[in-house]
Amino acid sequence: MKKTLIATGGVALAVVAGFVMFGGGADTAQEPVAALEGAALVQIIVPEVLSENAAIGKRGFDLYCAQCHGPNAVGQDGVAPPLVHKIYEPSHHADESFQRAVAQGVQAHHWTFGNMPPVQGLSRADVALIIAYVRELQQANGIQ
Structure with a gap:
């Protein structure tokens, strides 16, 4: 027993x-598991080596963009969307879309984060370098 x-x-x-x-x-x-505000919205592969322009663009991204879009453009829950996302592939959001978003801001239309204000202190050339960085991140993650 x-x-x-x-x-x-x-x-x-x-x-x-x-x-x-x-x-x-x-x-x-x-x-459902609730995400913490500010948590990364996507997981990405970061290229081991960046082109010279993308490396310069990364520095600009880190100074002007990462506070909202997160390190390496992974987005932040409750703050801003990831830029390493199919929505931002070149055929849907060409480079000029990024230029205009920085210069003029943009009304929310794909996400519910709210409107993006213009970003002061960046020239078109600066933004082109930041775009080069974002595009290399996208390519490393199969977004082309």
Whole structure:
């Protein structure tokens, strides 16, 4: 009797451990996980080597864009969208779209982050270098 009770208790313990470790139960599999505000919205591959223009553009991106669009343009939950995303592929948002967004700002139309204000202190040449950086990130992630 004692052996049967121990064996039954061991099986029950194993079943409970399995549910805890592997998220068993229909209720837990259906619950959404809330992202933390500011958390990256996409995971990307960062190229090991950037072209000279993209390397310069990265410095500009880090100074002017990363505070909203996150490091390496991965976006930030509740702040701004990722630029390494199919929506921003060159056939949908050409380089001039980025130039205009920086110069004039842009009304929200793909995302619910709100409008983007103009970015002061960047010339068209500066933005072209930042675009080169974003495009190389996109290419490294299959967005062309």
